[in-house]
Amino acid sequence: MNQVTKIDFKKIQRISPSQFYSMKNCAYKSLLAEALNKKPLLPVSANAYYGTVLHKMLELISKGVIKNEGDFDKIFIEQINFMEKKLKAEGYGFFVPLQKKVKDFIMKKILLKEHLQNIPVRAFRANSVKFHSEKWYESNDGLIGGKIDLVIEVGQEVEVLDFKTGAITQDVLDDDGELNSEVKTEYKDQLKLYAYLYFENTGKFPSRLSLVDLTKQKFTVDFSQEECHAIFDEAKSLLKSTNTCVDTGAFSANPTEGNCKYCLYRPACCFYLNYLETDWSFNDLSGSVQNVLMFQNGNVSLFLEAGGQKFTISNFPSEKFDEFNGYRNKKINIFNLKKETREFFYSAIKTTVVYE
Ligand code: SF4
Known part of the structure; x- marks a missing residue:
């Protein structure tokens, strides 16, 4: 059975533009990542x-x-x-x-x-246009820093580019209730922070911020210098308030479906585990082991109770039988289950992980 080691919280020295949006949504996740040396x-x-x-x-x-x-x-x-x-x-x-x-x-x-x-890079070289690939930029105070995928400088024109291998846009409803495709907010925030870092390092703002996907489609992010300043200040004050929690020990988190679904530190998050006891919309369960059965084909089923509700989880391998029996009437947490069509029925899949 997996265990979460003792969590020794420590202050975060610096945040990266790519981390900012996630930290804004749940700073506790960033603190857990830091405490666990970024090992999911x-x-x-x-x-x-x-x-x-x-x-x-x-x-x-x-x-x-x-x-x-x-x-x-x-x-x-x-x-x-x-x-x-x-x-x-x-x-x-x-x-x-x-x-x-x-x-x-x-x-x-x-x-x-x-x-x-994507000859731009080589063509630019030929025309002695400068490009910087994967170059590190950090703020003067060292609190915000990250590598920018590509910066292209053509005379006074500067383009900051970030490559994404997944979807860059998401559908959003406009004021008239129409669906529109927009660049994800997290990417807009990330690029505006890069723009500010570029400014602090060179004394001028880029002229263009762009995202490029696998199909080489380019998306431009509109920005103003004031916005970049504001987001930089927001990131610094977020870092400061997050680190204050480490001093005071007064932690809080923001468990919601959007935040927690893909959080790889869920097993270590007491806020999420408490939330799980009454919210069964996730593919995770936290409850006490009531019974364990092994079928003739070797498949093991587990019966859990949580918040007065009983759950059946099937499809565990035979080697789990003895292990689960050792946890009768004890609480365990199971992550990445598959929900079956019958309510309160789940199956274990390859990515299912059990923590005590
Ligand atoms: S599980 Fe949810 S609440 Fe807990 S740290 Fe992760 S995102 Fe935050």
């Missing part, structure tokens, strides 16, 4: 691990390390092998081979390869 307690999806590989490839293309198809094919295999080795070492071998677990694996690879024709 739950697996993410095969798609997310593949996304990390794709982003690394984009970085190498924009840096000019990958120059042609030969480089691409060789380095792609190396990066996939590296990720698969890491997944196995972390006990997530069920995501391997990624090619079989990721939807549209080949299609995404082909789309990525087309970035090789």
Whole structure:
């Protein structure tokens, strides 16, 4: 049975623009990540691990390390092998081979390869236009800092670009009730913070902020200098108030479906675990073990009680039988379950993780 080690909270020295939005929604998550040395307690999806590989490839293309198809094919295999080795070492071998677990694996690879024709970088070089790939920018006080994927400087014109391997936009309802596609707020915030960091480092603001997806579609983020200043001040005051919690020990969190669904620190979050006792909309359960049964085929079912409600969870492997029996009348927390069509019935899947 997995256990959460003692949580030793520590102050966060610096936040990155990519972290800001998540911290704004639930600062406790950032504190847990810091205390646990940024080691997630739950697996993410095969798609997310593949996304990390794709982003690394984009970085190498924009840096000019990958120059042609030969480089691409060789380095792609190396990066996939590296990720698969890491997944196995972390006990997530069920995501391997990624090619079989990721939807549209080949299609995404082909789309990525087309970035090789993203000649801007090489053309700009030829015209002695400056570009900075994966360059670190931080504020003068060192409190906000991060790597910008690509900065292109053409005379007085400066473009800051960030590459995304997933969806950049989301549907939002406008004032007339019409659905509109808009760049996600978290990405807008991230780019405005990059703009401010660029300003603090160079004395001028970029002229354009852009996001580029796998299909090479470019989205522009509108901004004003005042907005960038304001978001920078907001990020600093958020960091300060979050760190004050470490001094006072008065922690709070913001458990909601949107915040917690993909939080990889759920097993360590007492606020979420309390919330789970009365909210059963998640794919996680927290309750006391009432009974354990093993069927002839070796499948184990677990019967839990939480908040006066009984739950049945099937499909655990046979080796869980003795382990669960040792936890009768004790509370356990189970993450990443599959909900069955019958109410209060769940099944264990490959990514299911149990913590005491
Ligand atoms: S589980 Fe939810 S409330 Fe807890 S730290 Fe994560 S996002 Fe915040």
